[in-house]
Amino acid sequence: MERFVDLADFSREEILDLLALARRLEERPEPRALAGRMLGLLFFNPSLRTLASFQVAMKRLGGDSFVITPGQGTWQLETRVGAVMSGAAAEHVREGIPVLASYCDALGIRAFAEGKDLRADLADTQFRAMAESCDKPLINLESAISHPCQALADWKTLDDLDVPARAKFVLSWVYHPRALPLAVPAAVLHMAALRGLQVTVLRPEGYALPAELMSKAKAAAASSGGSVEETDDREAALAGAHVLYAKEWGSTSHYGDAEGDARLRAGLSDWCARESWFAGARADCRFMHCLPVRRNVAVADEVLDGARSVVKQQAYNRLVAQMAVLHRMLSDTRAGGRNSQ
Amino acid sequence: MERFVDLADFSREEILDLLALARRLEERPEPRALAGRMLGLLFFNPSLRTLASFQVAMKRLGGDSFVITPGQGTWQLETRVGAVMSGAAAEHVREGIPVLASYCDALGIRAFAEGKDLRADLADTQFRAMAESCDKPLINLESAISHPCQALADWKTLDDLDVPARAKFVLSWVYHPRALPLAVPAAVLHMAALRGLQVTVLRPEGYALPAELMSKAKAAAASSGGSVEETDDREAALAGAHVLYAKEWGSTSHYGDAEGDARLRAGLSDWCARESWFAGARADCRFMHCLPVRRNVAVADEVLDGARSVVKQQAYNRLVAQMAVLHRMLSDTRAGGRNSQ
Amino acid sequence: MERFVDLADFSREEILDLLALARRLEERPEPRALAGRMLGLLFFNPSLRTLASFQVAMKRLGGDSFVITPGQGTWQLETRVGAVMSGAAAEHVREGIPVLASYCDALGIRAFAEGKDLRADLADTQFRAMAESCDKPLINLESAISHPCQALADWKTLDDLDVPARAKFVLSWVYHPRALPLAVPAAVLHMAALRGLQVTVLRPEGYALPAELMSKAKAAAASSGGSVEETDDREAALAGAHVLYAKEWGSTSHYGDAEGDARLRAGLSDWCARESWFAGARADCRFMHCLPVRRNVAVADEVLDGARSVVKQQAYNRLVAQMAVLHRMLSDTRAGGRNSQ
Secondary structure (H helix, E strand, O other), rough: OOEOHHHHHHOHHHHHHHHHHHHHHHHHOOOOOOOOEEEEEEOOOOOOOHHOOOOOOHHHHOEEEEEEOOOOOOOEOOOOOOOOOOOOOOOOOOHHHHHHHHOOEEEEEEOOOOOOOOHHHHHOOHHHHHOOOOOEEEEEOOOOOOOOOHHHHHHHHHHOOOOOOOOEEEEEEEOOOOOOOOHHHHHHHHHHHHHHEEEEEEEEOOOOOHHHHOOOHHHHHHHOOOOOEEEEEEEHHHOOOEEEEEEEOOOOOOOHHHHHHHHHHHOOOOOOOOOHHHHHOOOOEEEOOOOOOOOOEEEEEHHHHOOOOOOOHHHHHHHHHHHHHHHHOOOOOOOOOOOOO | OOOOOHHHHOOOOHHHHHHHHHHHHHHHHOOOOOOOOOOEEEEOOOOOOHHHHHHHHHHHHHOOOEOEEEOEEOOEOOOOOOOOOOOOOOEEHHHHHHHHHHOEEEEEEEEOOOOOOHHHOOOOOOHHHHOOOOOEEEEEEOOOOHHHHHHHHHHHHHHOOOOOOOOOEEEEOOOOOOOOOOOOHHHHHHHHHHHHEEEEOOOOOOOOOHHHHHHHHHHHHHOOOOOOEEEEHHHHOOOOOOEEEEEEOOOOOOOOOOHHHHHHHOOOOOEEEEEEHHOOOOOOOOEEOOOOOOOOOOOOOHHOOOOEHHHHHHHHHHHHHHHHHHHHOOOOOOOOOOOOO | OEEEEHHHHOHHHHHHHHHHHHHHHHHOOOOOOOOEOOOOOOOOHHHHHHHHHHHHHHHHHOOOOEOOOEEEEEEOEEOOOOHHHHHHHHEEEEHHHHHHHOOOOOEEEEOOOOOOOOOHHOOOOHHHHHHHHOOOOEEEOOOOOOOOHHHHHHHHHHHOOOOOOOOEEEEEEEEOOOOOHHHHHHHHHHHHHHHOOOOEEEEOOOOOHHHHHHHHHHHHHHHHHHHHEOOOOOOHOOOOOOEEEEEEEOOOOOOHHHHHHHHHOOOOOOOOEEEHHHEEEOOOEEEOOOOOEEOOOEEEEHHHOOOEEOHHHHHHHHHHHHHHHHHHHOOOOOOOOOOOO
């Protein structure tokens, strides 16, 4: 595996293989599998789980990593092609990324959506440009439109919890003080569809997921025996649900229009997930969220501290899922190369 | 050992055991003792010694660590229970800490005093709340009211210097431009008392250590053959002293009252430790300070650069003392657990 | 080797030995050579290549490192001797450096020029003061006037490219929005002279390199069969050139005078290296730059993206050259010491 950029790049079988590898590594540690292998981690945006879990994942497999955070101990990096660099950025990713790649065996990059142009963010323009500069195996640590590590970890969490193959899975928008990127809802939607779940996207007016994402997910669902629909009717959506996955995202009808988005969300602060939401759900309905989460803004304490919540298991599975990705990417002895001592 | 949060949680014998282990590791390295073990280090406040020495301590024992600094490459973390998180913090420690703990075998947390409410800081409210969220072995890297790693290292330094069991030990307030926390004076006071020293706390009016700390230290002294008293008479305090330990801290009579504290300390800038302070002390009287120290504000160059100063030995002993804590905490094969590969 | 502070501290033969070691380590990895060795890395200034490549270099040799960045998770450090520390800095390098040194087997320090006083920067006053506080092997990660790791890596790049012993090497000033330090031009000038190249320093009026640097380089050239001259005539300088090494630096006629420097450079924005510069050079003339580089300000895209550019090879050779320095410094079993487990 040379790239782990989007879950949609992989077939259902390839993902099931990765999940089996994750489970194997969980049960039978391989503390020397990646001995001598080095992972570079380049963070254009803040992180807690990704930052910690990738470092630990490399260590638990016998490898190592280094972290670069532009603007914090490192120059700011320019990403625009052809830019006249007379501003704050002292280095371009066209130098920075291949140089960092030359020091390691695989590179991970986190670069959130700019949130200005929906077309550009859906095409993952910025991440794709950086990916082109990288001639080593590459991992997406969350780009404008994808977060495959989160999606893989969530799939494993659903498996750990024995969530049935055709279970009802509700991906619900929840409130946040400002617009957040589409990466996690896009990745989770596709994951749930590809796993064959009966997916309902629950969101208020103005927050429908882009048609491209819905179409791609419906195709994945069709191939896996699942289904994808959307609604703004919370009661209907949650009736009989096995899983509620809450996530904050920005308005798609007013994408890049901070004022328009703010006007829309001003009336939506009751979209804070509470225990009352689960009235018509299955008694054992699970609550998922990728974290970080604003307590009592996006999700109430009573839900996060209650028995439904599996958010910590999801976060722990980041470590396990990423160990599988790294193992598949870097333990192949055929890969090799000048830095692969 | 599951927790290393406060030196007062341990008996004199347990501490002597830890110091013996520190000495053994210094003489006979165990470079594989913690192979495969991972320490998470969570810093809510700046650090130099703690940041470097814990990373090195794990390495010298064959283990590893990762560092998380909220607000620098990581989200700001909320600590207040029940908070409506509509401000700067995007994640709560009730998620952040158990998630980080799930990635490692032990977690270290540094969280300085808020410096507003003396009762809350004496009760270490914030640190205790975070400790409750952590289901892995936990190390206090300095909390509102305790700094056990510093105290343990200082005890070892006193032993290294053959400071007699009943020596006269003066813990003196020194000047700083603003109020600093009580963690180090509290920890050093208790350490000196438990070691059986004749402790004098030397401080100006308004800077007496809280009665609870003095009482606890007196009880420790009583059990160890030492004594604890306090004064504002520098000459009397230092007469015949074996050790002067200088430390800056905030007014306790005006705790949380920045203006009141500033008025009080405005007249105290002559509390900068100088060679003249040692006129009546023993000729070989040692000078200690936990660092960092503001030269020529808290302590004069002539003292820090002179033969009395053992501040570098103290800092080096942080490494050795912490290796003992980590070894005791993590090398026990009975501990184990899902992450303890 | 106890210190790697300036390339000029070493004879040509010593450098050739280091380069041979670099080549050997590139061909025959020694993944256990520095097992148990710890490198401390202290960054007073931003870094990308140095930060990543030193961490990786230690790892590839079986050792490890830690990073301290004053002001980012660590106190700001005072460097002035005798300072009354009532400002932002909470700790002095006279404590900070020996303490960090006591935790490791070698220390690397990056501290850029203050850019105020040319005499002080040429004497490397600040770095030398810090070096005096360090009783462990020391590596210069770029000081006011030297960057020996860059120079060593560049020498290796010239060798990798089979640049002839007496080739024509042009070190050219290029435009930057503000004055940058003299460390790289000083180090590269000396390296090229000592390698025996025919060196031309090409720079506009006001940007001549200081006479001391030119004299020292001429002496090195004389001993190696090379030559050193300077000009502001670009066409003449580049006629028949084998290598163009571009670098930004501040005015030496207006050193420390930001306004005067700004006036001077205002008319020099056409000193942006373009393909047209190479009209009279050899067809295979190489383009070098130490990075980071501002695209289309200091160097045009057409050069950086063209076949002449070897900037990525230079950056990769940082890793290889530094492995040789670390190996020479830390693998010697005679060195040893209390921390050298």
